[in-house]
Amino acid sequence: MTTLSQDDAYQLPFASPEQQQQLLKQARVIRDTQWGTTLTYSRKVFIPLTNMCRDTCRYCTFVKTPDSGQAHLMTPNEVLSTVVKGQAMGCKEALFSLGERPEKRYQLARDKLSQQGYRTTLDYLRDMAQLVLDSSLLVPHINAGALNYDELKMLRPVAGSMGMMLESLTDKLMQRGQAHHGCPDKTPQRRLDTLIAAGKLDIPFTTGLLIGIGEDWQSRIDSLYAINRIHQQYGHIQEVIIQNFRAKPGTGMANACEPTRQDMLLTLAAARLILDPSISLQAPPNLEQDHQDYLEAGINDWGGISPLTRDFINPERAWPQIEQLAQTCARAGHGLKERLTVYPAYLNQPSQYLDRDIATRLSALSAHNGLAAQQCHL
Structure with missing residues (x-):
């Protein structure tokens, strides 16, 4: 249940330092009550299937145009090589990340797909996910x-979970000079x-917000409430x-101001109070040196x-070593455990949330509590 009204949430940046600290405390109480004092992570390999995209977000360095000479579509052998190496290192999740519908913009994307025997990126993605399985x-x-119902339905049998960052619900970002101008998706x-x-x-x-790209505080709050309303109706959003x-x-936003530490903490706390407690709240540890403050x-x-x-979306930001992350958690009185790409609450309802073959695979990888079996970092 939401514990913060929308109007009160709008006023949080204007609250006193003492009131903001109280907000953080309330967020921690909700977290500890729902999730305990053990934090989780997923041990994964990152598969950047293609770095071509028809969108041109002004903050992105992942996307490469054909003119750059760096545009690429991974071959099946490249996908398989990455997965085999990851499995040998104990990884259990294969994260497919890719540009959106590049074949609708670039002849090179169409040519590379054709070389593999495909017309669309999504058809190729489906078969590469099946190759992993x-x-x-x-x-x-x-x-x-952004995918429609039929596209999601096509991919569902080959994925344990899926995701798309909502980022922000403000139309302002679509205007000329703004972060999402010229981005139909x-x-x-x-x-x-x-x-x-x-x-x-x-x-x-999985969904979430990208903060600091030109949105205002009210649009962040509106976005969080929109996510929560959809979850209340369908119950499928496992993490934000x-x-x-x-x-x-x-990039076009090379000189844009980044969110401050306090801005990030306040947004996280607001999210924890707005979202249903059953929704996992996540923040990437490699984008901020003082990520322990997120706790x-x-x-x-x-x-x-x-x-x-590496994190191909933020290649300049190295992942922290898992052992170091465990030490960060321990210093704050928390444990760290590995989870799977699907959270325990959804693993416990496989007939509703999972394709039969995916459910069987995840069951073999999970411990009795629904987290990953054979824990290395407790």
Whole structure:
């Protein structure tokens, strides 16, 4: 149940330091009550299937155009090689991340897909996810952007979970000079429609906000309430990420101001009080040196961390070593355990949320509590 009214949430930046500290305390209480004092992470390999995209977000360095000479579509052998190496290092999640519908913009994307025998990126993605299932013990998590009902339905049998960052619900970001100008897949309604379609299909889903890209505080609160309303209707949103924008050289937002530490903490605490307590709250540990402060704001999860592959979305930000993250948690009185790409609450309802083969795979990988078996970091 939401413990913070929308009007009160709008006023949080104007609260006194003492009131803001009380908010953080309330967020920690909700976290500890629902999730205990053990934080989780998913041990993954990152599979950047293609870095071509028809969208041109002004903060992104992941996307490469054909003119750059760096545009790429991973081959099946490249996918398989990454997965095999990851499995040998104990990874259980294969995170597919890719640009959205590049074949609709670039001839090079169409040519590379044709070389593999495909016309669309999503058809190729489906078969690469199936390759992971057929050739390894890993379970795919698919981040393919804004998808419609039929597209999500096509991908559901080959993924344990899926995700798409809502980012922000303000139309302002679509205007010329703003972060999402010229990005047809970033319209607020298209993102909301994806969340709703995933709910209708009972797909364990990840979404979240990217803060500091030009939105105001009220739009953040509106976005969190929108996510929560959809979850209240369908019950499928297993985790929400609050991610801080980092300015990158060579982008249209290279000189934009980044969110402050206090801004990030306040947004996290607001999320914890607005969202249903059953929704996991996550913040990436590699985007902020003082990420241990996130524990003060009520997070219960660090997201996917790879011992093998870098964060291709933020390649300049190395993952913390899992052992170091465990020490960070321990200093704050918390434990750290590995989870799977699907959270225990959804694993416990496999007939509703999981394809039969995926459920069987996850059952073999899970311990009695629904987290990952063979824990290395307790």
